[in-house]
Amino acid sequence: MTTIKDVAKKAGVSVATVSRFLNNSGYVSTEAAQAVTVAVEELKYELNPIARSLNTKKSNLIGLILPDITNPFFPELARAVEDVALTYGYTVVLCNSDEDPEKEKNYIETLKKKYIAGFIVTSNQLDAPHYANANVPIVALDRTINEKIPTVSSNNKEGAIMGTNALLERGCKHILFLRGPEKLNPANDRYEGFMEAIQRSNVRYQVVTCPFHFADSQKIVECILQENPLIDGIFASSDVSAAGALKAAGTAGKHVPDELQIVGFDGVAMGAMLSPGLTTVAQDVYKMGAVATRVLIKRIENKKIEQNFYEVPVKLVIRGTTRSVVE
Amino acid sequence: MTTIKDVAKKAGVSVATVSRFLNNSGYVSTEAAQAVTVAVEELKYELNPIARSLNTKKSNLIGLILPDITNPFFPELARAVEDVALTYGYTVVLCNSDEDPEKEKNYIETLKKKYIAGFIVTSNQLDAPHYANANVPIVALDRTINEKIPTVSSNNKEGAIMGTNALLERGCKHILFLRGPEKLNPANDRYEGFMEAIQRSNVRYQVVTCPFHFADSQKIVECILQENPLIDGIFASSDVSAAGALKAAGTAGKHVPDELQIVGFDGVAMGAMLSPGLTTVAQDVYKMGAVATRVLIKRIENKKIEQNFYEVPVKLVIRGTTRSVVE
Structure with missing residues (x-):
């Protein structure tokens, strides 16, 4: 050699x-x-390349810290990050954190010893000292953060307004909003959007907090449909909770979309497989991952980034859980 | 310092x-x-640790090469690999290969320069020279290979016998088998299992090749149900193609499970979200990933491995797409 x-x-x-x-x-x-x-x-x-790492104190590894790759939102994100990283000569280290601050801290410290070039992080812990003092480029995904860390997010509030209006335009008179976990920023932005759109209307509504989890959502919605049989529209803050609501409608004997219309949020592939197919506010997950990776690589290579906050547009995907628009 | x-x-x-x-x-x-x-x-x-890599010519990175993390089978596998790797002090590099031999070869060559400790690979290219000459520990997952590479796989043939018998015991008289891609070993093992079980019965059957893809499967099954309205049972080689079959049953106006019963294969989370919930032959995907990682780490650390082929049992999960057993 x-x-x-x-x-x-x-x-x-x-x-x-x-x-x-x-x-x-x-x-x-x-x-x-x-x-x-x-x-x-x-x-x-x-x-x-390892000798180069020692000399330049940088490798071409990117750490991707996310709560759990088995949540259907994240595989597409991971795919985008890896695709873009690869075109720039970087490889991606996968880190499932379960939103556990200790695990996150441990990943950062361990990978920094390998001179990791930077991190893409989906976490609620971004105010924690292990991020503030990480001393390595970080880009945040799908979470709003302290202003020092560039962030890529969907236009969640706008999306929630779209989703709410979709139910209003289709004649719903009693809308149930399944609010996501209160500690998650995207869930709160969606809640704000729902409130803004619903309060502009005269329509009755009910808000209930519901985890992004299929079986939990099914149980919650079954209870509520029994208590309040007038509900004719459900806007869920995630596709997984919308799937639970659809299942609950089935057990409650409510026909979807004739008696009950449902809109989800996310746009994961599973939505199309449901019967009827799920109408949803679709995030451009792949684009979010791709933008985050490009911004991170610019930071790693000390190039200028134009802005500190990137908002990726969402769009309404109409399928079978909603009816035609009322003229 | x-x-x-x-x-x-x-x-x-x-x-x-x-x-x-x-x-x-x-x-x-x-x-x-x-x-x-x-x-x-x-x-x-x-x-x-990077200096140590240079000295020992080994890092504690494990490469995970899989076709596509957005296929619902793989996130749980990746999760298991990362969980187990972490407990042994290894970190996981994610590689989406799209089953493209050039991409696989490139990953192996690039990561070997970083002194990757070993690879876990789901691929059909394992006979290719870049694996044979990789000169680094490799464990194969979900694919049968040349006997030099330790392999972890589900008991696919046994599972297919279970799934077929589930339809036979529930009174099906005309069974459609959705065979997976012919180049995939697990798909072929499932086909063998179906053939063995169906030929022991007097029941009519039809075999059609169908990709592990929702929309394609929906189209194929819609055509077949039109041509052959007597079909009263479908055994799909994957949950995604079973979801397509269930959707097709809906558009064909066939009631599931009264007129048509469906069984899938995989056991991914999406199956429970469908209406009715999908009866399926469930693989223990997490266990497969965990076993593969433990075997790989043993090989990396030059410890003895007991066997070269690990078969993880499957089990039948009964949900709403099948009726009660006929006594």
């Missing part, structure tokens, strides 16, 4: 000069730079 | 001795080993 010594010998310069040139870490004369370039090419010298 | 030189000075030995001791790479006298241990502890010296 060709070593840096062979390159130095061939170029007629010192090993230190070759190292400075290859690592871009100090003055090298034009003549020496040319000689080294020629020697590297002739000898087909490849700088060992 | 404490360096290896400080440790050597404190211990009164040479840097080479400290290095041999820390990297376990040659003879060190008992006295020297004790002195180095004391010096390391007193100086709180931490061997830089």
